[in-house]
Amino acid sequence: MLQDILVTGLVNGGVYALLAIGFSLIFGVARIVNIAHTAFYMLAAYCFYTLLTKTGLGFVLSGLISVSAVTLFSVLCYRLVIEPVREHEAAVLIATIALALVFQELMLYIFGGHFLGIPSTLEGSVRFLGVSIPYQRLLILVVAGAMLVLVWFVLYRTRLGLAIRATANDLEVANLMGMNVHRVAMATVAISVALAAVAGVVVAPVFVVDPFMWLAPLVTMLAIVVLGGLGSMKGSLIGALIIGYVEAITVFAVPAGAYLKGAVALLIMVIVLLARPEGLFGVAFEEER
Amino acid sequence: MYWLRRAWAELRNEVFVLPSRTLVLTWVVAVLALPFVYGDAYVLRILTMTCIFAIFAASWDLLAGYTGQVNFGHALFFGAGAYTSGLLSLKFGLSPWLTIWAGAAVALSFGFLVGYLCLRLRGSYLSLATLAFPLIALGLLFAFPDFSGGELGISGLRRLMPTPTGNYYVAAISMLAIVFGLWLLADSKFGIVLHAIRDDEVAARASGINTLQYKMTVFAIAGAAAGFAGALFAHYLRVAGPSTLEVALSFQVVIWGIFGGVATIYGPVAAVFILYPLTEWLGSIPGVGELRLLIFAVIVLLVLLFMPRGLAPWVRDKIETQCPRCKQRNGSWKSVCRLCGAALRRIDPKLQAQVPGA
Numbered sequence: 001m002l003q004d005i006l007v008t009g010l011v012n013g014g015v016y017a018l019l020a021i022g023f024s025l026i027f028g029v030a031r032i033v034n035i036a037h038t039a040f041y042m043l044a045a046y047c048f049y050t051l052l053t054k055t056g057l058g059f060v061l062s063g064l065i066s067v068s069a070v071t072l073f074s075v076l077c078y079r080l081v082i083e084p085v086r087e088h089e090a091a092v093l094i095a096t097i098a099l100a101l102v103f104q105e106l107m108l109y110i111f112g113g114h115f116l117g118i119p120s121t122l123e124g125s126v127r128f129l130g131v132s133i134p135y136q137r138l139l140i141l142v143v144a145g146a147m148l149v150l151v152w153f154v155l156y157r158t159r160l161g162l163a164i165r166a167t168a169n170d171l172e173v174a175n176l177m178g179m180n181v182h183r184v185a186m187a188t189v190a191i192s193v194a195l196a197a198v199a200g201v202v203v204a205p206v207f208v209v210d211p212f213m214w215l216a217p218l219v220t221m222l223a224i225v226v227l228g229g230l231g232s233m234k235g236s237l238i239g240a241l242i243i244g245y246v247e248a249i250t251v252f253a254v255p256a257g258a259y260l261k262g263a264v265a266l267l268i269m270v271i272v273l274l275a276r277p278e279g280l281f282g283v284a285f286e287e288e289r
Numbered sequence: 290m291y292w293l294r295r296a297w298a299e300l301r302n303e304v305f306v307l308p309s310r311t312l313v314l315t316w317v318v319a320v321l322a323l324p325f326v327y328g329d330a331y332v333l334r335i336l337t338m339t340c341i342f343a344i345f346a347a348s349w350d351l352l353a354g355y356t357g358q359v360n361f362g363h364a365l366f367f368g369a370g371a372y373t374s375g376l377l378s379l380k381f382g383l384s385p386w387l388t389i390w391a392g393a394a395v396a397l398s399f400g401f402l403v404g405y406l407c408l409r410l411r412g413s414y415l416s417l418a419t420l421a422f423p424l425i426a427l428g429l430l431f432a433f434p435d436f437s438g439g440e441l442g443i444s445g446l447r448r449l450m451p452t453p454t455g456n457y458y459v460a461a462i463s464m465l466a467i468v469f470g471l472w473l474l475a476d477s478k479f480g481i482v483l484h485a486i487r488d489d490e491v492a493a494r495a496s497g498i499n500t501l502q503y504k505m506t507v508f509a510i511a512g513a514a515a516g517f518a519g520a521l522f523a524h525y526l527r528v529a530g531p532s533t534l535e536v537a538l539s540f541q542v543v544i545w546g547i548f549g550g551v552a553t554i555y556g557p558v559a560a561v562f563i564l565y566p567l568t569e570w571l572g573s574i575p576g577v578g579e580l581r582l583l584i585f586a587v588i589v590l591l592v593l594l595f596m597p598r599g600l601a602p603w604v605r606d607k608i609e610t611q612c613p614r615c616k617q618r619n620g621s622w623k624s625v626c627r628l629c630g631a632a633l634r635r636i637d638p639k640l641q642a643q644v645p646g647a
Contacts, residue, residue, distance in 0.1 A: 033413055035540075081590060088597040090359075094547045095593055097540050098586040105583035215536060219424055226417045256432045263428025266421035270406065273418050277409040 005248045011137045013244025014144030018199040019217060020224040020236040021151060022192030028168035028231030029188040032082065032092055038214040038221060039100035040193045044070045044200030045209045046107055049118050067197040074193035075186060083182075100214065107211040115208040140202045147198055148237070154191065155233070164188055168231060219262060220247075223269040229282025238280065242268070306627055308608040308620050313555065316562075320461050324454045333453045339565045340457075340464035341522045346545040346557035347468045348514035353543075354551030355475055356507045357487030358407070361420035363515055363542050365403065366396040368423060368534035370516030372430075375443045375529035385449050389520035396516020397509050404508025408501055411490075423534040430531060442530025449524050460521055467514050472554045474510070483507060484552075548589055550599025559601050564589075 023037045044066050051062035077099060085091040125134040155161035166174040167184045175181045207213065224243050228235025243265045250261040272280060304310045320340075324333060345367055353359045374392030378385050403422055407415050430437040437443070450456045474480060485493040486500050494500050523529035532538065542557075549560030564585065571581035596603035609618045610633055612626035619627055626633055 027413070033416065081594070084594055085597045090547045090551060090599075091593050091597040093359075094544050095590060097544060098589045098593075101582055101586035102590070105580065105586065109579060109583065219420065219536065222417045222420055226414060230413060230417075259431035260428050263425045263432075266425050266428075270418060270421055270425075273410060273414070274406060277411075277414065279414070 001252055005245070005252050007133055007137070008252075009241070009245035009248035011140050011244075012247060013241040014141050015199050015203055016217070016220060016224055016244055017237050017240035018144050018147055018195045019221045020228070020240050021148070021233055022195035023221055024225050024228070024231055024233060024236040025151075025164070025168075026188055026192040027225070029164055030086075030185040031089070033096070034192075035093070035096040035218065036077075036100040036103070037096075037192070037196055038218040039103040040070055040074055041196040041200035041217065042107065042209075042211070042214040043073070043103055044197035045204040045213065046111065048201045048204050049116055049209050052118060063201045066201050067194055070197040070200075071190050071194045075190050078186060078189045104211045104214065111211070113211060115210045117208060118205045136205055140206065143198060143202045147195060151191070151195065151233075160184075160187060164191075216262070220265060223266050227269045227272050227279055229279030232279070232281040235279055235281030306620065307618060309605055309618070317465065320465065323461075324457055328454065330453050333457045335566050335569045337453075337457045337460045337525060338522075338569075339562055340460040341518050341525065342542075342545070342565055343464050343558045343561045344467050344518035344521075345515050346542055346549070346561045347471050347554050348511040348518070349542045349546050350549075350551060350554055350557045351471050351475060351483075351514075352507055352511040353546060354553065354557075355480060355483040355487065356504060358504065358508070359412075359416045359543075360403075360511075360539075361416045361543065362403075362422045362424075362539050363419075363511075364534050364536075364538040365419075365423040365426060366399055366512040366515035367519035367522070367538065368426060368529075369399045369512075370396040370519030371523035371529040371533045372437065372443070373516075374520035375446050375523045378446060378524075379443055385447050385524045389449075389517060389524065392520030392523075393513045393517040396519065397513035399516070400509040400512020401505055403512070404505040407508075408504060420536070420539065423539060424536070427531055427534045430534070438530075440531060442528050442532075444528040444530075446524050446527045446529065448527060449521075456525055460525065463517065463521065467517065468554065468558055471510075471514065475554055479503075487552075544589055548592065548600060550601035550603070553599075553601050556599055556601030560599075563600075 019038060019041065023034060026032050026034050026037070047066035047069055048062055051057050051065055052059065055062075057065070081095050081099060082092055085095055125132045126138065127133075153161075155165060163174070163179045163184050164187065166177070166179060167181050167188075171181055174184070220243060224239040225236055227242065228237070228239030246265050246268055247261040250257040250264045254260060254264075276282075304314055320336075323336065345363070348366075349360065349363045352363070370389075370392035372392075373395040374385065374388040377383050377388040377391050383391075403419065407418060410418055431439060434440075448456060449459050475483070482493070482498055482503055485496070485498065486503060490500055519529075519533055522533065545560045545564060546557040548564065549558070550556030567588075568581050568585050571584055572578045577584070592600060608621055610621050610623075611618055612629060612631055612633060614631035615626060615629040617626060617628045619633060623633055625631065
């Protein structure tokens with residue numbers, strides 16, 4: 001059981017990290033609370049499913065196409081829906097909620113409400129420390145790790161990353177220093193949704209695909225981001241691992257744990273917030289008046 | 290006869306001078322007179338639900354719009370009211386007329402609790418943390434299915450009134466009383482303090498306002514109103530289920546509130562009265578029914594693109610102008626202020642832009 005907990009926690013933590021870091025990034029740079037974030041994850045899973053079962057493209061090709069298509073689509077959504085109401089925080093909030101609802105209903109209409117299963121991309125499993133880990137879960141872990149390294153590289157070793165971090169730090173000063181903050185915000189949206197889309201594609205064969213699959217990870221992701229500190233990459237990563245393990249422990253070790261896993265994760269978030277209102281690694285934003 | 294003439298004069302001088310007041314009066318009369326004019330059971334059912342949700346949306350607005358505590362977990366209070374009232378009336382056989390008050394009281398204490406836990410949180414942190422509370426409650430309910438009925442909830446509750454018209458009047462009159470109560474509260478000195486807390490909490494505290502106490506009070510009031518709505522809902526549908534605690538309901542009230550225009554009370558109420566019957570009506574059309582949430586979301590998106598501050602403030606600005614001197618509102622057809630006589634017509638900014646050198 002211990003090994004089960006270790007492996008499941010790590011794999012779920014990896015997926016949550018992909019989602020939470022993207023969400024955190026977009027909040028840090030553009031101050032957008034993007035409720036539709038996990039809806040893009042759902043879109044990517046559906047896109048992957050369609051390409052895989054209808055066109056007969058390979059796994060790798062379908063995955064790449066889904067991620068890039070969803071990313072492009074997200075930029076389009078940002079330009080058409082979010083940017084016109086950027087000054088009104090409340091309007092942005094419900095615009096993202098409405099977008100998520102639109103995606104959910106579109107998928108419900110096109111594919112129906114039943115669960116869709118995707119054949120496993122990789123068969124077989126490897127035995128490690130006495131636990132058999134299916135290759136599919138190992139793949140999730142590897143992809144998540146690779147994406148995290150990639151994001152770290154983009155953020156800390158490129159000029160775009162510098163611009164993103166500068167904008168997150170202080171939008172006005174970054175603007176005065178000659179950075180095109182609108183372009184930076186758009187690039188951030190693309191990066192963050194690409195992360196969500198990658199998560200959607202890799203988990204699709206493990207979880208079931210249905211139009212409501214965005215709700216549960218949304219709540220967990222929000223808990224992680226708040227736990228780790230809004231806008232902090234390190235916090236999101238560590239928060240994701242904490243919540244991943246807490247969920248795994250609750251499911252495996254507590255009776256009726258499957259019902260309680262969300263509640264326990266959220267309870268931990270609330271406790272952390274009580275002790276440290278800005279989250280574990282949060283930077284207390286200066287008074288924004 | 291004197292009182293009649295007096296009432297008519299009041300009406301003419303205070304209500305009919307402003308289109309928004311006329312609209313509100315028409316709406317109140319329409320809500321009260323509806324069963325006499327059109328007593329169709331289906332329509333009454335939809336409007337009963339509309340009234341219940343209007344209470345819920347108005348209570349959210351007091352918390353989120355006026356005080357700036359944007360609550361993403363308002364369903365907690367709704368669900369607390371529904372479950373408390375349902376359990377009390379079912380397990381102890383108490384009359385629903387008593388248990389709805391118990392539901393409101395439990396929701397009030399939940400409001401205190403959430404308010405206390407969230408005192409140190411601000412802005413987005415508060416929104417995201419409050420999202421957690423109804424889900425924690427939901428997890429607990431699912432973990433103890435003997436007590437809560439699990440997925441199915443508790444069903445077989447008694448209605449408040451035997452007839453549809455009676456139920457409609459219970460909902461409509463509570464709605465009018467609570468909405469006007471909240472409106473009065475928001476317009477009073479208390480409401481001004483809430484505005485101050487939203488705009489600048491530090492400055493409010495520096496002015497000698499105990500902001501912590503105010504925030505907790507507002508959480509409790511909003512919680513009690515939402516819990517009352519939840520209890521009405523449970524007894525009207527005769528079931529208190531997990532749907533009263535779901536994220537979808539919490540988001541729904543956020544959509545109603547922002548769509549109608551925050552910090553107005555009447556805005557979210559108007560939004561519920563437009564959006565809820567609209568979705569029900571769309572759902573009843575064959576072929577369109579499956580798409581109703583889609584159409585709903587698209588309408589919300591489109592309306593927001595054109596009126597980012599919400600529906601009610603937009604309409605209000607179209608039909609009324611504010612006097613630049615005494616800040617009283619006037620019908621937009623007036624050229625001088627009805628109270629102080631200052632000129633109301635401002636130069637159209639578009640025309641002004643064409644003047645060279647301006």
